[in-house]
Amino acid sequence: MLTATQELWDYRALVLNLTNREIKSQFKMTFLGNLWALINPTLTLAVYSLVFGYFLSFHRNTPEAWASGLQSFPLYLFCALMMWWLFNRVAIGATGAFTSMGSLLRKVYFPPSAPIVAHGLAQVRQTMLEGLVCMLVLCLVGNTPWTFILWPLLIPLMLAFGMGMGMLLALANAYYKDVGYLTTILNMLLFYVTPIIYSVDAVGETEFMGIPVKSLMQLNPLTQFVEASRELLYLGVVPGLWRMVALVGISATSLVVGWALFVKYSKDVSEVV
């Protein structure tokens, strides 16, 4: 595992090259180009806000923000969506990593993890941009807690968590294409069980097989990310110690376990891609 890590480091020029390439090619062939980096999240946010916030009146249950009196469902939602999107692009996006880079792997040697790591790194820019826009809007409506400055720390943590998952998904998908299809469905489930379009409190005292759903939700790593993001940007509070330990713990575990398994099972991947 250490040799593989060292090797990946030796190939850092390749990782950076692939990262740059991905960033550059993201909105290629589009008329609006890089504007899509803003349009995309805005429109998605608009759709969710319209359906859930307005039609289903979720905005009534939206907690109050740090600035007294501010109660905005779209902003509350956006703080969570940024984390969800980052996870989605890093982890789920890695599933197809070998389908696009696979033919190259059969012709020339490079660490098979390189395209996955590069793909993950390439997603940082988009999230940084979204974060900046979010903070800007929050400032405009008078919500300016100092906890803003801690928010960027969530990005490397999510990157570690997502990459660990992504490596496993990419590898599994190389051997079984079933994984790709299954992931699409599970992804949808994950979106709705994570408190993104609703708050944890909204589930009330509902129980699932005798256990309160509220407690079950805390076991979902994404809940921790989403809640932390909301606390830092919207609510203006520092996440509790338990949450911080949980975030660091799950990120490190995911990365280490994902990487170890990837190193172990990726040795013959050039034969199946």
Next chain:
Amino acid sequence: MAETDIAIKVEDVTKRFRLNQNRAAYLKEAIIHKTDTSQWREFWALKGVSLDIHEGSMHGIIGHNGSGKSTLLRLMANIHRPTTGRIVANGRISALLELGTGFHPQLTGRENIYLNASILGISPREIGRRVDDIIDFAGIGEFIDSPVRIYSSGMKVRLGFSVAVHVDPEILLLDEVIAVGDEHFKRRCFDHVYSLRKKGVTIVLVTHSLGQVQSMCDRATWLESGELKMDGDAIEVARAYLQQVNSAESGDQEHGEADLEMQGRGERRGTGEVTIEAVTFVNAHNRPTPFVNSGRPLVARIRYKAAEPIKNPTFGLRIFTDAGTLVSAPNSRRARFEAGTLDGEGEILYRMPRIHLTPGTYHVTAGVFDENNLHVYDERQREFELRVQPGEAPDTEGFVDMGGEWAKARKKLGDDQRDD
């Protein structure tokens, strides 16, 4: 030989591929950590091969299709890992394994150059200095900024070769790639490979061309069904391989004379007033032969067909090595031979008292031109094959056996000087 003189050491390497793998088997194997061989059909591409590639040498790997040549090269390139055994490489490897090696179809040629360079661990700045040379050598022109997916196969090969040789490899692995591409590019490839050799780059070449092995390689390995059949001096290995192929062919000799006319492929041009119908090689006993032994006589019989009476046409042959070097171009006009007026069908003979070519396969172009050797009636380019087998004389490298004899001068050099 000291370990340091070895560029690639292949130690008892086997490689098993799985065919028709049952998908569930992977899962089972991953979970129980045990290999259950009943679940798949396996194929042993290599069965215990050991060999050394010497530093600075050019090493040919020959063998029939499916003998494991390309698998061995892929293992050397670290693309697949050996099932058992190990391969130790000493130096930076650049490999050109198949058409358009390592190109991403969506990226432009230029982006692919940078991508390939970073895969080989070369910094963007370093490659920036060489990028113009690479583009220049490949002859891609303005297409360099178009995505590689629109490239012709020839362009991909040219760019691939150009990148592979310009990244300062210490070991260069080439898989049959030089065989494609046009004549002009082929020649430049060979020139470049030659200059890399002079710089001390170790080159491993997988090829079907014995001519290339004999004329370019120092050492060669002959693989057969995944096993090492022979490893050693290139000339000797190629010769042994050729002998085996030839003995297999001799067995087929009864199968009609049609084969012996060796009608091959190639370009054909000309206006067709006179056409070359066939070229046959016959031996001293006036019998058609599929190959000739070096040092023996041979007659090329050129069968023509004239649609109208043609006065004094010129006949010419051009003999090329496998690698495309012109060895000889006998021409009836230059020899002041007058064919007279030809009408209908007939044969023109070119008698060679002794074949001076070294063993290998040669490609023969036959043409018929007007009296002044300017207008082309018919020219069939490299359509005919001349196979030369080892003769009694000891083999030499190169294309031509000079046929000389060695002797010691009577006078010593020192005596000459004293006379002055």
